[in-house]
Amino acid sequence: MMNYKITIHHTQDIQIPFYSNKHISILDAIEQSKIQIEFQCRSSFCGICRVILCKGKVRYFCKPIAFIDKNEILTCSCYPITNIDIIYHIINV
DSSP, rough: OOEEEEEEEESSSSSEEETTTTOOHHHHHHHHHTTOOOOOOOSSOOOOOOEEEEEEEESSOOSSSSSOTTEETTSSSSSEESSSEOOOOOOOO
16 A cells, blocks of 8 residues: 655645545545545546646556646546645635
8 A cells, every 4th residue: 555645735735645545546635635626527538637746756547638738647547656746726725
């Protein structure tokens, strides 16, 4: 079982845990931490859940369909393989 830390940079830094035995994706971990994040398809098609990956590494379940820049990730279809830092506009904390 691997556990990682996800740090979300916003007006203040928010740290949430990622437990490989409990969470499927980064989006899943964020939602279970009661942080509202925008998403639609949950299958890497729409790209609405994209965030900027500032630090760390992730692995995708499958290649993203939505267009993303080199420093962007889709939270619905990947999981961390190290501690990660991301930037995202949080709807409501």
